[in-house]
Amino acid sequence: MRKKTPEASDFSPIINISLFDEEPESYEFDQTNSEWVREILKEIENDFFDEELPKGEGKIETNLEIKRLVNNIYGEHLIVRGEAKGQYYAACVRCLDPSFQEFECDFRVAFINSRYEKEPEYEEITHIFADGEDVELYFHEKGKANVKEMLHEQVYMHLEPLPLHAEDCKGLCGQCGSNLNKYNCGHN
Numbered sequence: 001m002r003k004k005t006p007e008a009s010d011f012s013p014i015i016n017i018s019l020f021d022e023e024p025e026s027y028e029f030d031q032t033n034s035e036w037v038r039e040i041l042k043e044i045e046n047d048f049f050d051e052e053l054p055k056g057e058g059k060i061e062t063n064l065e066i067k068r069l070v071n072n073i074y075g076e077h078l079i080v081r082g083e084a085k086g087q088y089y090a091a092c093v094r095c096l097d098p099s100f101q102e103f104e105c106d107f108r109v110a111f112i113n114s115r116y117e118k119e120p121e122y123e124e125i126t127h128i129f130a131d132g133e134d135v136e137l138y139f140h141e142k143g144k145a146n147v148k149e150m151l152h153e154q155v156y157m158h159l160e161p162l163p164l165h166a167e168d169c170k171g172l173c174g175q176c177g178s179n180l181n182k183y184n185c186g187h188n
């Protein structure tokens with residue numbers, strides 16, 4: 001008998017892997033249908049963004065394909081394949097003006113039991129071969145896989161660490177603080 005998996009709207013990001021099986025389930029989340037996905041966007045905006053910048057224009061969309069496998073090597077494990085993209089405002093690192101930034105990433109990960117984490121052969125490993133390909137390694141705790149934490153990490157790896165409002169931003173004057181894109185204060 002097939003177990004029922006949750007709808008996108010009541011999908012808990014710390015998922016009980018036993019709800020899944022080898023038949024993949026697909027989900028589409030964005031900041032409007034999912035609280036936990038909205039929280040990731042908020043964290044991005046707060047990290048790159050102070051209160052004076054425009055809010056509410058950020059977007060995040062993600063598709064996840066989730067399945068659970070059981071084998072002799074990894075025991076019960078969860079495979080998640082997906083992609084995420086979005087946009088957010090960030091302060092330009094040179095002139096501090098708001099700048100529109102985008103990100104896009106895809107990921108293939110496996111959550112295996114956290115007991116493997118303590119084994120010496122897994123100490124230095126970030127990828128394993130599972131479900132026919134090389135996937136990034138995550139751990140589930142007693143059958144609970146934190147998909148939110150994984151997505152957060154995947155997205156953050158693909159954010160521009162030093163956002164610029166434009167490639168040729170002139171920045172702020174080191175002497176008087178004027179925005180040199182808008183005003184020539186004459187200092188050098």
Ligand SMILES: [Zn+2]
Nearest residue numbers: 092095165169
């Ligand atoms: Zn700038």
Ligand SMILES: [Zn+2]
Nearest residue numbers: 173176185187
């Ligand atoms: Zn100046």
